[in-house]
Amino acid sequence: MSCESRAIDQLRESGVRLTPQRAMVLEAIYHNDGHLSVDEVHERVQQQSPYVDLSTIYRTVMFLKQQGVIGELRLDGQPVRYEAVRYGKEHHHAVCSTCGAMIEIDSVDMQELSDILTQKYGFAVNLIHLTLTGQCAACQAISP
Amino acid sequence: MSCESRAIDQLRESGVRLTPQRAMVLEAIYHNDGHLSVDEVHERVQQQSPYVDLSTIYRTVMFLKQQGVIGELRLDGQPVRYEAVRYGKEHHHAVCSTCGAMIEIDSVDMQELSDILTQKYGFAVNLIHLTLTGQCAACQAISP
DNA sequence: TTGGCAGTTGCGAACTTTTGCAACTGCGGT
DNA sequence: ACCGCAGTTGCAAAAGTTCGCAACTGCCAA
Known part of the structure; x- marks a missing residue:
């Protein structure tokens, strides 16, 4: 079982659609200890699936943030970054x-x-x- | 005395430069009870002084926020808005x-x-x- | 009061983020 | 297993935000 499976379960239970794009974004963020910018998420997702658009990444991180499975870090003078919200941590x-x-x-x-x-x-x-x-x-x- | 004079004093004491642009942005935000977007601040400032550039407004609100005299409101699906940080309120x-x-x-x-x-x-x-x-x-x- | 200069501004261009829309697809119901 | 459609996607274009740079200007020191 991968480390984002709990987040995936949470999404399924919320009754929202679980698309491959969403799973890939989730995987990219959860399989990373630090904080990824939108561009970095995009790069990682494209390694798996080259035709995923940047705008999809934007829409997806906004969605995942609202679902509460990723957190947003907004520091002055730096790009916005996202990180996993791990259960118990x-x-x-x-x-x-x-x-x-x-x-x-x-x-x-x-x-x-x-x-x-x-x-x-x-x-x-x-x-x-x-x-x-x-x-x-x-x-x-x-x-x- | 205008309602933003305390903020102006605070800036002076911090030893930062008090330009007309900064004073106008401060005035626009302090003479308003609600929350203004960058564009709205720009419009108001331009009524006083038509050649102030939008990029100056962006730089100025960021500056005033860091100085702690205005607050930033960032709500999903809405433009970022700014409001006065009034002493005692x-x-x-x-x-x-x-x-x-x-x-x-x-x-x-x-x-x-x-x-x-x-x-x-x-x-x-x-x-x-x-x-x-x-x-x-x-x-x-x-x-x- | 004036001179010098570090910090600020306006402008244009680059870059980032959002949006409209037609085509596509996950998933619940049959 | 298949169908239908609400919700999602890729693309392109628009909107929003930041940046580089030369000219300008508050403000301190003399």
Whole structure:
């Protein structure tokens, strides 16, 4: 079984269509530890199937993001990147605006926030993936 | 005194250059209660000064966002919008993915999250503006 | 008050992302 | 196993965003 099979099951259960293009995009992102840009996903998919169009990749990553099986990373001055949302390893990102370091924030640390929003606003937040900016410990020490 | 004067003071204190273009973009966004797209900002600025280029608007909103005096709203299927970050009225947004309703979340509700990140990761989050998605109370009642 | 220059601007061109549309296809119902 | 069609795809063209560069200008220092 491949590492994206849980995501595929999740899509099937949602009753959405599972096309080869979607499976290939999912595979490209899940079989990669880092974060892939749209172009990089396109390259990888084309190695398997050369006629998949870039616009399909755009539509597909948007779709997979909305389905909650991939997360989007949007950092100033960098192309948008996508990464797998792996069951049991859900996390968010904190990026240092000084040195660019990226810290992974465990999902459980967001639980408090989620509770507050439910209690105070009745809002059920969808905390699939979030990117925060700020300053890491090292950079605070240098220039507080 | 105009309502963006505090933001202007903040920029001056940061030691960045305060050009007429920047002042006009700031004015357009601060003299508006809603959220303006880049094009709308451009239109308003051009009414004052017709030769300001769209690319300048793009560069300026990015700059003002990084300075923390305006916030960015990025909703799927809509153009990116910008709004004033008013002193004492800082807030974040929660958007319902079902009905599109937008709730303003008070900044103090994020304090807990900020504390956790500082304690656990030593990371000083910059909570200028955040957009969360999820489901509002009404839509949860209809389709839980 | 003025001079110098690092940072900003307008313009054009490149690049990225979205969209309209006709052809195609996954998948539920028969 | 096959059918029908809502949803998806590839393509091409449009729209949105960024970039390179020469000219310009806030703002600091003298």
